Amino acid sequence: MISKATIDRLPLYFRALRLMQREEVEIVSSEELGKRLGITPEQIRKDLASFGQFGKKGVGYYVRELLRNIGDILGLHYNWNFAIVGVGHLGWALSNYRNFTSLGFNFAAIFDVDPDKIGLHINGAQVFHVNEMEKIVREKNIHIGIIAVPEAHAQAVADKLVASGIRGIWNFAPRKITVPNSVYIINEDLSVGLSSLSYYLSRRITK
Structure with a gap:
């Protein structure tokens, strides 16, 4: 079962990724995302892994793609x-x-x-x-x-x-x-x- 704490962090990731998209950032690592939010990279990877496989090892997360995926998880497309x-x-x-x-x-x-x-x-x-x-x-x-x-x-x-x-x-x-x-x-x-x-x-x- 996915914890409430994990679910509560998803909107934080979504908001940060939206800002990155406006800044025209294409790829972000869990370390960079963590620095923006004050969340450890390990926690970010663990949270996202609760919903599937995102990003590429050694590359990071594609901002536009991850933003869309988290939006779908949050049900914002409804x-x-x-x-x-x-x-x-x-x-x-x-x-x-x-x-x-x-x-x-x-x-x-x-x-x-x-x-x-x-x-x-x-x-x-x-x-x-x-x-x-x-x-x-x-x-x-x-x-x-x-x-x-x-x-x-x-x-x-x-x-x-x-x-x-x-x-x-x-x-x-x-x-x-x-x-x-x-x-x-x-x-x-x-x-x-x-x-x-x-x-x-x-x-x-x-x-």
């Missing part, structure tokens, strides 16, 4: 459609994040309950009332829902997304959400990240 729920500060920022599109994710819709926001267009996507979620998810073939609502409303929003047919949820609300086993969820608690950073910084100060 061009997933996603929707955001919540047009607060975070929802607004996520709506305007350009890299989603460059990765192949299609921003299809936004949902909110504020009558002043319904009908607005943000970065090409229309804001719909949450009561229209099931209809819009079906019409626009939306696969992923991003929760950017206050903590108190997160579970209700998740329930509504699941009922609408969403297959994956990216949750930014700082609480644990329960979903059926058929729905995959990623929790992105910003407070946890900051608290972890605080921990490491405090250790340096006390030394």
